Amino acid sequence: MLYDALIKNISSSISLSAEELDIFLSMLECRTIARGAYLLEKGTICRHDHYISRGLVKVCYLDDAGRENIIKFAPEDWWVVDLDSFLNSKPAFYFIQAIEETEVFQLSRAAHDRLHSLIPQFHIFSNMRWQNGFIALQHRVMQGLSLPAEERYQQFLQKYPGLDQRISQKLIASYLGITPVFLSMLRRKWAHLS
Template identity: 45%
Template sequence: MEEEYFLSLLEYKNIKRGGLLLEAGRISKVLSFVTKGCLRTFSTQENGIEHILTFAPENWWCSDTLSFNTNAAANYSIDALEDTEMLQITRDKIEVLYEKVPKFERFFRILFQNGFIMQQQRISSELELTAHQKYLKFEQLYPGLEKRIAQNYIASYLGITPVFLSMLRKRK
């Protein structure tokens, strides 16, 4: 019954490859669970250079967490790297869910905590690991994703050039 209620609050959405789910500066109104495809969360500098914060392949949740939880303007954009299908829930519906089924409040608290921990680990990796070690960690975190998305996205995520990424992959 609780699971059915939760599922009744979710809305199905699909987005074509290249489609924009969230634009930086707008408010993130939904939390998305990817069932098929892959999203990326990224920022864009004034000169047009993009920096990828994270990927969201199947079974990952995705949002600009700060914007979603505080109703502030998003710092990041989110788009689809593949045709993507997802289930979405709004902040208002999550609040109702917390009241009606309190165990979901714990579920989402743990989800957000794990996301925070993942971001801290990513920052530490940026500061402490070599490019080769970062790539190995990427493969561990996102198994098989390197076969599905363009090399330039992986290079952006790792903070290296696509040419250097190509050299790393040959070394492996």
């Protein structure tokens, strides 16, 4: 069914009545994003919170030298948003771009606010998501600052099982903060150890 994974995602954190679930689902907009297209561009206002139903996106920024730096990937059953832009109507710092053709359910800021007033449980759901996102970002920063590349790659494989088969070495290397050549060396080393 269209909403099964999304309902399971929400139900893992909060319990909703059938009526509350219907209200939530009625506020969603389904959208298909072509490979390479943007859900969000830097400098624009993030007007939607996105649930990835099918496909894969990356959250990234360009540094002063024009290099792409990937903050995270969001595959199926993940939520993705530039939270500061979404909550504070500030220009987005990040790009959110589809790596594959991607289907999202998006919730506008107005629908988000209305949902929180109609169904207080959603406030709990949002807070849990955002707290977990903040914790994940803290771990990501600490990994980048303290772990060698080989351990960062190992943690990437654990965090995103199977993603190494869906995305290019260039994107993985950007996420890890290493060159594609160095990533190739790591992969060869892993292949010999297996």
